[in-house]
Each structure stands twice: as structure tokens, then as C-alpha cells.
Amino acid sequence: MTSTAAVGAAQAAETRFRLSGAGSHAVLAPIGLGVVLLGAWEFGVRLFDIDPFVVPAPAAIAGEVLENLPTICSGSVVTGRNALAGLLIGAVVGVLAALVSSASRVLDQMAAPVVAALSVVPIVALAPVLYTMFGAAADTARILVAALSVVVPVYLNTLRGLRQVLPVHRDLMRAYAARPAWVASTVTLPTAVPFVFTGLRIASSLAVISALIAEYFGGPIGGLGKSITSAAAGSDYALAWAYVFGSIVLGLTFYVATLAAELWFTRHRATT
Amino acid sequence: MSAGTHAVEVAGVSRVFDTKKGPVVALDDVDLTVAAGEFVSLIGPSGCGKSTLLRLIADLDQPTSGTIAVRGKGPRQARLDREYGIAFQQAGLLPWRTVAANIELPLQVHGVAKGARRARAAELLELIGLTDFADHHPDQLSGGMQQRVAIARALAESPKLLLMDEPFGALDEITRERMQNELVRIAAETGAAVVFVTHSIPEAVFLSDRVVVMSPRPGRITGVVDCQLGSSSSRTDAVRDEAGFFHAVAAVREHLHGTAPVAVRGVETR
Ligand SMILES: Nc1ncnc2c1ncn2[C@@H]1O[C@H](COP(=O)(O)OP(=O)(O)OP(=O)(O)O)[C@@H](O)[C@H]1O
Ligand SMILES: [Mg+2]
Numbered sequence: 001m002t003s004t005a006a007v008g009a010a011q012a013a014e015t016r017f018r019l020s021g022a023g024s025h026a027v028l029a030p031i032g033l034g035v036v037l038l039g040a041w042e043f044g045v046r047l048f049d050i051d052p053f054v055v056p057a058p059a060a061i062a063g064e065v066l067e068n069l070p071t072i073c074s075g076s077v078v079t080g081r082n083a084l085a086g087l088l089i090g091a092v093v094g095v096l097a098a099l100v101s102s103a104s105r106v107l108d109q110m111a112a113p114v115v116a117a118l119s120v121v122p123i124v125a126l127a128p129v130l131y132t133m134f135g136a137a138a139d140t141a142r143i144l145v146a147a148l149s150v151v152v153p154v155y156l157n158t159l160r161g162l163r164q165v166l167p168v169h170r171d172l173m174r175a176y177a178a179r180p181a182w183v184a185s186t187v188t189l190p191t192a193v194p195f196v197f198t199g200l201r202i203a204s205s206l207a208v209i210s211a212l213i214a215e216y217f218g219g220p221i222g223g224l225g226k227s228i229t230s231a232a233a234g235s236d237y238a239l240a241w242a243y244v245f246g247s248i249v250l251g252l253t254f255y256v257a258t259l260a261a262e263l264w265f266t267r268h269r270a271t272t
Numbered sequence: 273m274s275a276g277t278h279a280v281e282v283a284g285v286s287r288v289f290d291t292k293k294g295p296v297v298a299l300d301d302v303d304l305t306v307a308a309g310e311f312v313s314l315i316g317p318s319g320c321g322k323s324t325l326l327r328l329i330a331d332l333d334q335p336t337s338g339t340i341a342v343r344g345k346g347p348r349q350a351r352l353d354r355e356y357g358i359a360f361q362q363a364g365l366l367p368w369r370t371v372a373a374n375i376e377l378p379l380q381v382h383g384v385a386k387g388a389r390r391a392r393a394a395e396l397l398e399l400i401g402l403t404d405f406a407d408h409h410p411d412q413l414s415g416g417m418q419q420r421v422a423i424a425r426a427l428a429e430s431p432k433l434l435l436m437d438e439p440f441g442a443l444d445e446i447t448r449e450r451m452q453n454e455l456v457r458i459a460a461e462t463g464a465a466v467v468f469v470t471h472s473i474p475e476a477v478f479l480s481d482r483v484v485v486m487s488p489r490p491g492r493i494t495g496v497v498d499c500q501l502g503s504s505s506s507r508t509d510a511v512r513d514e515a516g517f518f519h520a521v522a523a524v525r526e527h528l529h530g531t532a533p534v535a536v537r538g539v540e541t542r
Contacts (some may be wrong), residue, residue, distance in 0.1 A: 100287075168362045176381045190368045
């Protein structure tokens, strides 16, 4: 469901961006599919009399969502804050690291295997270790987990972006005898900007997922992840699903926000 | 005219590229002099070294042997002194900058004050007829308009030498002829010398005082055709229908296809 909605959101935004005539179609089709799936789900649960611990009916989940809206919202704020802090820290580190790597081939070659290794490490697995390092009473470990999961996609995309300078732009800057710092700020960095935002968009979902899952392993209560585990532990399945729904909305919010930023910063890049 | 006032002097220049498949002789012993204010076109089949020659003059590349002087200086010094303006086949505008900011780019790099930059950009926008598009971004412009902006950018610092590598290559025939008319006018108004690379014989003949014909493998100058089509101010579309125009076109074509009479060849071939 998440991916259907996410793709739908992406298409909708892209369609708006291109001002194409198929706008309403691109929005309505995924919504229609979502409605049909939800209907089939509700119908199936009732028809086969499925127990709520297997899967509760959408109507029951919706009821819990409405009833617990304040806690879901406050939980989203807690988890969202960690994810956002992680996203920002990871983005800054990723962009700076990419700048360093693009400036020095040696460092780039040294970093490549480390980055490759990092990209296959399930970062959330570090959560328990980080809790013991930074204490389970603070959000530090969660923010770090989110930040770590963000660094790699932002780093890789930024590095790619920094290498996209067109030969004609490079020639132009040489013809102007422009200083390296000037070339970097006028051509190289602006060229890389869309790639940075692509990295951020990919990383945004990772940040939310990481911040959320990290809560499963300990730390203060209040976040969506902790709420899901405690509701499930208390056999309150519809409530657990209501928090899952909150997580989906949170993830989508991050995705759509970064997608919007990406579209905004690439709005003039259609042609060269 | 003393040597120092020549826009470009190329003497015995060769450029050999070392590739995996062995050396490629892009230019072999090329001599070319462009007088101040003169419009010279380079024409020849693909791969004959036109772009290479232009890049050598612009100091975007260095010759393997031979010497180049640009407005009486070494190419590097000329580049550092911003002696030339340059335009490529791709407009190469910065897509995140407005049209006006793109024209201001070279001025900004070289520390010209904001007010002066604005004024110069406004002047050039007027010249290329795009005043209404100052605050647009390049993606909102047609290919021909983008190319005009690129030419305005090349003119920003009022260079006495313009280097242009197939700047109209991507344009349709109608836009192309209009741009040619504009370029003749601009070159006349600014008194700049132009080295212009093209694949089009009529374009070369219409624009130029002299057309330099080149041949590939190794890249050499095989002939020079004088096109006496009248002063730039009188060179309008009507010229395209005159006998002199067709004579010059035929002469260039003969050099390109190697069918020129032996006598003529003897005079003009190097
Ligand atoms: N950087 C390079 N490395 C290796 N070979 C090169 C390089 N640049 C040009 N050449 C070779 O030099 C020769 C001349 O190239 P050049 O680009 O100057 O041709 P051109 O006359 O501009 O062709 P076109 O009309 O297609 O633009 C070609 O054979 C090309 O392959
Ligand atoms: Mg070329």
C-alpha cells in the first residue's frame, strides 16, 4: 500500500511539474486502486471472519486512528523529529564527504570500499550498540542511526552530481580563466544540486524507517515505533495497525516533502 | 598593418593526439592569419581539425608544435587577458541562471560591478532582441533564442576577437539565416574579428571575408577563397542571390571536393 501511494504521489507531482494534460488521470488511477484494495481487504476480513491478531479490518483500524489521533500525532512528532535531525546531519555529512572525495582522487578511492561496505550494513542493527554508547534515556542513538542510513545515498548521489559538469561549461570556465573556488560555486555545485536532492529523496524514507525501527530496540517512549511494539505486546492489534498507519503517513510526508524540494530545484533543468 | 595588430596568427601548427590506437594527426603544419576586424570561416569535412584549431587559438588545448599569437600575445596570456569571446555549438547556458545572469556571467567572473553588469546585459539583450526574456530561464527559450543568448554572452566583454564553433549548427534553416544576418551586423558594429567554424558552404560564404577550406587526415588547409560580397553593412539577404555569391560557393565547393582546376589550386593551395 505504501509503495502504491508513494508512486501515485510521485506521478502526481511529476505530472504537475510537466503541466501535462493527463494530471487528473494520474492522480485518480492510484486513488481508485487504493479504494478498491481497501474495499477488498474489509470485505475479505468480514467474509472469512479473520481474527484481528492476523489482520484487523480497515474500518477497525480507522476507528482506532480517529480515537487515538492525538497520540499518533505526538508519536509522529517524536519519531519525525529524530528522522529529520538524522536526515539533516546525514545530508550535511554526505555532501561534505562527497565534496572531499570529488576533490581528491586518492580519498575517493580510499572511501569507495568503505562506502560499499556501509551500504550493505543494516544500519538499524547498530541501534542496540549505540544505545549502550549514548545511553537509553536520550534520542541520540536513534538520530545517529537515521543519520548513518542517510549518509550513503546522499554521498553517492552528490558525488555523481559533482561529476556531471558539461564539457562546454568546463571549457567556458577555462576560457574565462575563472578561479577554482569560483568554478565550484558557479558551476560544479549548482550542477550537483538536483543529484543531492535525488539522494535526499531516497534517503528520506530510510531516515524515517531507521528512526522508527531504532525505537524497537529501546530508548525513551513516545515515538511511533515504541507505540507499535507496546500496542502489539498488549494484544491491541487494531491500535498497533493505527500506529503503523501513522508511520506510513509520516514516511509519505518526508517523501513528498523531499520530492517537492527536488522538483523545485530541478524546475529549470528540463533542457540545457 | 603590423604583426601585433593581427587578431590571430597561426604558424606551422600541428596537433597530434595520443590515443590508444596510436597517434592521430588532427592538424598538420597549419598557417593562418586573421586580420583585425576580419571575418574568417573554417570549413571542411568532419574530423578535419576545425574545432581543434579553434581550441588551440582559445588556449583550451596546446599545439604539439608551431606557434600561435592572439592579438600579438601567446594564447595563454590572451586568454588570461580576456582577449576573445567564445561560443560553441551547444549554447552551454547555465540552466539555473536567468537569461540576463547568463549574459553577465563573464563580467561577474571578472569582477565587474553589479550596476555596470546590469547595464551591459540590458544593452546586449537589446542587440539580440530578447529584452523581454531577461528574467526567463534558458529552458523557457527556443534553441535559436538560447544560441542568441550564448552569442550575447560571448560579446559581453566587447572582445576584439570572436571564436565561434558551429554556433548555428543546431538551428533550422530559417532561424539560421536570420542569425547569420544578425551576426554580420554585430561583427560590423563591434568591429570584432571572427573565426567561425561551420559545415555549411553558403553560410561560410555569406558571412566571411575569407573562407578557409580544410581537409582531414592529416588536418590541413587546402585552400582559401576570398568572398568579396561587399561591406558588412550592405550584406543583406539580397547578397544570397547575387552572382558573386554563387561564384564563391562554387570555388569553396571545388576546394572541398578536390575538383579545382590545377592552375587555381597552384595559387591557393598550401
Ligand atoms: N581530445 C582528443 N583526443 C583524441 N583525438 C581527438 C581529440 N580531439 C579531437 N581528436 C581527433 O582530432 C581530429 C579532429 O577533430 P576535430 O574535433 O577538430 O574535428 P572537426 O573538424 O571539428 O570535426 P566536426 O566537423 O565533426 O566538428 C579527429 O580525428 C578527432 O578524432
Ligand atoms: Mg568540431
